Amino acid sequence: MFGQTTTGTPPATERGLEDLDAAAVAYAARIAGLPPDRRQEARDDLVRFALPFAGRLARRYRGRGEPLEDLEQVARLGLVNAVDRYDPERGSFTAYAAITIVGEIKRHFRDRTWGVHVPRRLRDLILEVGQATAALTSELSRSPTVAELAERLETPEEEILAALESAAGYSPASLNAPVGGESSAEFGDLVGASDNDLESVDDRVTVSGLLGRLPWRERRILAMRFYGNQTQAEIAARFGISQMHVSRLLSRALTWLRQAMLADAPAPWQTGAADGDPQRGPLAVRQAGDRLVVELAGEIDRDTAEQLRRTVVEAASAGTAAAVEVDLDGVDSVDMGGVAALLAAREAGRRTGIELVIAGAGPQVRQSLARAGLAVAVPD
Template identity: 90%
Template structure:
C-alpha cells in the first residue's frame, strides 16, 4: 500500500512512472476525508516516493553553471507544488509534475542568468516587451517602434527603452551548453520552442556581452535605432545633436562591435579616438531632459 515508503521501490522506469501515477491517484482519493494533520503525512509520503523522479529531471540540467544540489532543491520545490496542486481530472500526475518541476528549473535559470544586476520589475518588463514585440511583429509584419510598444504595454517610452537596453544584460550562454552524456543536444533544445534565428545565437550572445562596454549614449542610440526602429533624424532630435553626428556614433559603435566579435579589441573611446564622455555629458541625455 502506498505510504509504506520504506518498502516501496522508487519509480525509475516506465513501470515506475505507472506506480507513481497510481500512488498519486490513491493519495488524491485518501486525503478527501482526512483531518489536516493526516493530510500532511500523506502528502509527505507522496513527495518522498516521487523524489527520485524529481531528481532525474534535475540531472537533465546539470553542467549549465548551476550546482546540481541547487537544481535538485529547485526540483523538490516544484514537486511539492505539483503534489499540492494536483487534480486527477486533468491527467496523470507524472505529466503534470514534470511540467511543474521543469517550469521551476527554467525559472531558476532565468533568474540566475543575468550578467548584471537588474531589478525584478525591470526584468518583468523586459519579458513583457519581448512578448509584445513578438505579437506586434506578427500583426504589423515588421518590428514595432518604441512608441507602439509603449502604447501596447501602457508604459512610458523611457521605460521601454530602459528595458531594451537592460536586455543586453541577459546572458543566455547556458542555453548553448551540451546536455551531456551520450546526447549531442544543447540546453536550448530543451527550453522553449524552436527558434528560426537559433543559428545566430552565438553572435547574439557575444553582442549582448559587448554592448555593456559601450558608453550609455551609444547603447541608447543603438537601442533606439535597432530595437525602437527610429530614424537617425528622430534620434538626433531626441538627443539634440546633428543627424551626421548620430550617423558617426552608430558607425563607430557598429564597427567596434564587428571587430570585437573577432578579437578582444578595446573600445575606441578608451584609446582617445572619441571625445571624452566627461566633455559631452550634456549630450548623453535627450534634449527634452536637458531643457528641464
C-alpha cells in the first residue's frame, strides 16, 4: 500500500506534482500481471493518495453558489475516473487527472446547478460575457455597453443580449419567496393576473369557423368595420354602395352569425336574401299574359346584378313575351352593377323589339335610375 516502505512511496500526504506522478507509475507497475479482482486494493491506495490533489482543485470553484462538500464529491468522482482510465504510456498522470477532475466539476455546474434550462451554447457564451465584462470594466473604469461586449467577443449584439437575459436562469428567484414586511404574501402572488378572455375562447373559435362560411364581401365588410375600425361611410365608398346598404349587410351578417352560434347545425348562407327573411330569394320570374314579370327583392348589387342581366336579356332575346317588366317594389337600393344590368337589358330589348318596363321603384331607387337615364313607369 501507499505509505509502506516496500513500495518506496512517501506517506499519503499533500505532496508536489512529481510525487503524484511517481505514485501513479508505482501503481501501474504494481497491478501489472495481476488479475482484475486483485487490483482493487492498489486502486484504492492511489485514490486515497490523490484525494488532497482533488480537494485543491475543488476549492478553486468555491463561492460560486455550490457547497464545497458537493464540489469535493464531484472532484473525487473525476479522480476515480482518471485512475480507472490512466495509461502510463500517454504521459503525466497529474495532467490527465487535473483535466478529468476539472471537466467533471464544470459538467456539474453546467448540468446540475442551473435553475432554468439554458442551451449549452448560451451557457458557454454567458461565461465569456462575464469574463469580458470584468476585463472591460477594468479597462474602461465603467460598465461596458452591449456594443462593446459584442465587439470584444466578435458576437452579434442579439446574442449578447440573449446571454445577459439568460444569465438570470442560473439562480432564478423563487415564487415562494416572501415579499417582505409584515405581509404574508409571496412573490408568486404578484406575478400574473386572471385572464378574463379565457371564457371567450370557445366563442372565438366558433366565430372564426363561421366567418369562413360567409361570402367574401360580408367577411371583408366585417373585418373593415370591427378590425379596421372604419365607418360605414368609408366602407360604402370602398365598395361603391350606399352607407344604408352597408348597414343592412352588417346587420344581416351579424344576425346570421348569432343564429349560427346558437344552432347545432348552422343554416347555409342565402346569397342575396332579403333582410329579415333568409329563405326568400332575390329574384323571381313569372308570366303575366303576354308579359314576363321579373320580381326583385332586397338590394340589386354585384351579387344579383349578373343574374338579373342574364334573366332579362335571355327573356328579351327569346321573343316569347311582348314585354319584360322588372318589378322593383321590394328593392331598397340599386348600385352601379344593378344599373348596368338594367341598361344591358334595355339594349337587348331594343335589338329584338321587346319593351323593357321598370315599375314599382321607390323614390330613392327611382332617383338612382333617373340619373342613369332609366325611366320608371308610374302606376295608373
